[in-house]
Amino acid sequence: TNFTSSMHFQSGVNQARDFNDPAGLQDKTEVLLREWINLYHAPTAGPGSATAFTHFVKQMNLHGFLKTDELITRFFRNCVSFCRDVCIRSLSEQQQAQQSANGSQIPSTTIAAVNISQYRNKCFQHVDPFVRLVALLIKHSGEANNPSTKINLLNKVLGLVCGIIFHDIESSNTEFYQLPYHRILIMLFLELNAPEPVLETINVSVLMAFTQTLHLLRPSKCAGFAYAWLEIVSHRVFIGRMLAITPQPKGWAMYSMLLNDLFKFLAPYLRNAQLAKPLTKLYKGTLRVLLVLLHDFPEFLCEYHYDFCDAIPPNCIQMRNLILSAFPRNMRLPDPFTPNLKVDMLPEIAVSPKMHCDVFSYITPVELRSNLDSYLKNRTPVTFLTELRGYLQASPNSSLGTNQPGDDGMRYNIQSLNALVVYVGMQAITQIQSKGQTPSMSTIAHSAHMDIFQNLAVDMDTEGRYLFLNAIANQLRFPNSHTHYFSCTLLYLFAEANTEAIQEQITRVLLERLIVNRPHPWGLLITFIELIKNSTYKFWSHEFVKCAPEIEKLFESVARSCMVNKLG
Amino acid sequence: GVAPLGLTPLTADQELQYKRLQAASMHMPHPADSERLRIHFPRQPVTTPPHFPQVPPPLSDTVDFFQRLSTETLFFIFYYLEGTKAQYLAAKALKKQSWRFHTKYMMWFQRHEEPKAITDEYEQGTYIFFDYDNWGQRKKENFTFEYRYLEDRDLN
Numbered sequence: 001t002n003f004t005s006s007m008h009f010q011s012g013v014n015q016a017r018d019f020n021d022p023a024g025l026q027d028k029t030e031v032l033l034r035e036w037i038n039l040y041h042a043p044t045a046g047p048g049s050a051t052a053f054t055h056f057v058k059q060m061n062l063h064g065f066l067k068t069d070e071l072i073t074r075f076f077r078n079c080v081s082f083c084r085d086v087c088i089r090s091l092s093e094q095q096q097a098q099q100s101a102n103g104s105q106i107p108s109t110t111i112a113a114v115n116i117s118q119y120r121n122k123c124f125q126h127v128d129p130f131v132r133l134v135a136l137l138i139k140h141s142g143e144a145n146n147p148s149t150k151i152n153l154l155n156k157v158l159g160l161v162c163g164i165i166f167h168d169i170e171s172s173n174t175e176f177y178q179l180p181y182h183r184i185l186i187m188l189f190l191e192l193n194a195p196e197p198v199l200e201t202i203n204v205s206v207l208m209a210f211t212q213t214l215h216l217l218r219p220s221k222c223a224g225f226a227y228a229w230l231e232i233v234s235h236r237v238f239i240g241r242m243l244a245i246t247p248q249p250k251g252w253a254m255y256s257m258l259l260n261d262l263f264k265f266l267a268p269y270l271r272n273a274q275l276a277k278p279l280t281k282l283y284k285g286t287l288r289v290l291l292v293l294l295h296d297f298p299e300f301l302c303e304y305h306y307d308f309c310d311a312i313p314p315n316c317i318q319m320r321n322l323i324l325s326a327f328p329r330n331m332r333l334p335d336p337f338t339p340n341l342k343v344d345m346l347p348e349i350a351v352s353p354k355m356h357c358d359v360f361s362y363i364t365p366v367e368l369r370s371n372l373d374s375y376l377k378n379r380t381p382v383t384f385l386t387e388l389r390g391y392l393q394a395s396p397n398s399s400l401g402t403n404q405p406g407d408d409g410m411r412y413n414i415q416s417l418n419a420l421v422v423y424v425g426m427q428a429i430t431q432i433q434s435k436g437q438t439p440s441m442s443t444i445a446h447s448a449h450m451d452i453f454q455n456l457a458v459d460m461d462t463e464g465r466y467l468f469l470n471a472i473a474n475q476l477r478f479p480n481s482h483t484h485y486f487s488c489t490l491l492y493l494f495a496e497a498n499t500e501a502i503q504e505q506i507t508r509v510l511l512e513r514l515i516v517n518r519p520h521p522w523g524l525l526i527t528f529i530e531l532i533k534n535s536t537y538k539f540w541s542h543e544f545v546k547c548a549p550e551i552e553k554l555f556e557s558v559a560r561s562c563m564v565n566k567l568g
Numbered sequence: 569g570v571a572p573l574g575l576t577p578l579t580a581d582q583e584l585q586y587k588r589l590q591a592a593s594m595h596m597p598h599p600a601d602s603e604r605l606r607i608h609f610p611r612q613p614v615t616t617p618p619h620f621p622q623v624p625p626p627l628s629d630t631v632d633f634f635q636r637l638s639t640e641t642l643f644f645i646f647y648y649l650e651g652t653k654a655q656y657l658a659a660k661a662l663k664k665q666s667w668r669f670h671t672k673y674m675m676w677f678q679r680h681e682e683p684k685a686i687t688d689e690y691e692q693g694t695y696i697f698f699d700y701d702n703w704g705q706r707k708k709e710n711f712t713f714e715y716r717y718l719e720d721r722d723l724n
Contacts, residue, residue: 178595179595182602183601223585227593269586278589313573315572466572466573
């Protein structure tokens with residue numbers, strides 16, 4: 001069914017550009033649609049427009065519109081275009097009215113507010129009946145026990161809407177109006193998610209069709225639709241359906257893809273800290289969505305944190321902290337500031353966190369994958385360690401594969417580095433546990449796994465090491481085996497560092513995640529407190545702690561807040 | 569710095585997408601765009617002074633809160649906020665106060681006294697009803713309330 005639905009979707013996209021309608025069809029469509037709009041608004045429409053629909057289907061049949069798939073597709077295409085034209089006309093009338101109001105005596109904000117609702121309502125009065133008609137046709141198409149006809153029709157309509165949007169964007173460049181499409185998509189979604197048995201049976205397919213549509217319209221393809229897109233993705237009914245009602249993991253996987261689309265669009269601008277107003281608006285909206293998810297669906301953020309951290313640029317500290325601070329709701333986290341907290345006594349640290357993705361497959365190139373496995377097994381050859389950096393580094397002139405490091409303008413393949421760090425860590429945990437031990441400062445040392453980490457810390461340049469340490473810090477979350485292992489690893493790397501530069505960078509990565517506003521991940525706090533409290537690290541004797549008066553003050557204030565219990 | 573990995577020049581496509589986003593930011597979606605059409609009270613956002621309440625009181629979307637509103641307020645919500653949760657809560661509160669909805673006249677009735685007659689099909693007596701045309705409560709003597717017009721769905 002997946003194949004047939006995307007086939008219907010694609011044919012919708014294609015047919016959106018087929019303007020060779022039979023003569024008179026456009027006019028006939030408009031006459032019919034107008035009639036339907038009148039029926040819809042009439043007091044005799046009946047509950048859910050049922051009476052009006054019965055009457056209207058007869059009309060459609062009379063004009064032969066329901067005879068062939070092709071005619072009904074053309075009918076829908078003309079309807080969408082009609083709705084779009086009405087909306088654009090109404091919105092430009094509104095703009096004109098606003099402009100003339102700006103010259104008058106009445107406070108312009110009042111006029112603007114009245115106007116907006118008046119002109120918007122006109123749009124809604126045209127779009128809503130069309131959406132209801134689509135929903136009714138979907139509900140009544142095909143036999144009761146064969147839902148595929150309904151789903152095919154839905155995919156066709158959504159494909160048409162996508163195709164028309166693409167055509168609009170191409171032909172109008174920046175003059176693109178989100179309103180008609182936003183309204184069509186969200187209202188159709190709400191109609192098809194009403195609590196009715198016939199809709200419940202096809203719900204997962206409906207969600208898949210909408211996910212596919214939104215993925216095609218993702219901001220990196222249709223930035224002109226980005227705000228409406230985020231409004232739909234963050235709509236309470238949409239979030240509720242995708243994350244609460246649909247059985248896992250289907251809804252979660254679909255929703256994570258859409259969130260990733262958003263992060264990937266924002267990434268290049270955020271990485272450059274290029275936040276002009278239009279981007280700030282979208283960024284703030286993203287933070288809000290993340291806050292909602294952190295509050296209502298923390299397990300979702302826990303499970304998909306890896307993909308999200310892969311897509312979010314390293315300098316987006318707060319955005320990433322929101323994701324890393326999520327922890328399962330049934331878990332009680334011990335206060336990181338508790339004096340003499342014995343992290344290794346917590347039962348949770350033996351449990352590995354849920355992860356839906358296979359990080360091993362993210363390691364590229366494939367050759368690195370096999371060499372890595374063989375090194376982890378045999379701890380030879382030593383040349384693997386010296387070659388490692390080259391694998392992870394960008395090679396701008398290379399033309400080996402499709403997904404080359406450096407494609408995104410970075411000097412390292414961050415995805416591959418992240419995957420390698422997590423994979424090696426997971427392998428290390430398995431090995432330690434297979435010996436009946438738990439990760440600790442002594443059990444993690446002197447292994448093929450630690451060879452790799454120590455080598456990366458020593459061998460890479462500042463940029464590579466920064467990315468490497470970030471990959472580790474991304475695992476410092478709620479109490480689980482990864483958090484514990486990587487916390488020990490980071491502290492071990494600090495203790496065993498052969499230069500102060502490594503220690504300075506470890507401190508930097510931890511500190512920069514703590515000086516931002518809350519929330520702060522639990523594992524991050526635990527690791528940092530251990531670093532500054534445990535005298536074996538001689539933290540306070542390092543030069544970089546006192547490199548500048550403001551840095552010194554910063555450390556003092558962090559230490560005060562971290563060590564309040566000890567001092568008090 | 570804020571861009572620790574240095575600036576990476578945007579690609580031509582990223583520049584173009586930014587321009588489109590910028591254009592879209594001139595026509596931001598409106599809260600009403602993803603809501604059911606509100607004929608009587610469309611949303612009209614304006615900036616109000618910060619000392620003015622910006623959000624309604626907490627728990628104002630509960631039946632308990634609606635129970636504390638005057639009947640006139642409840643009638644207003646019922647007739648002017650059609651198809652909303654508020655309308656549902658208002659109807660619920662009215663029912664709790666022994667008002668009954670007449671589906672033919674589309675008006676709310678309350679017994680003024682014990683009915684003079686009660687059969688399986690109707691009851692008859694003096695009723696108070698809310699006349700939405702003239703916006704006020706009226707009294708009707710010798711009125712027959714046919715039960716087939718009684719809205720008796722269980723509001724849960």
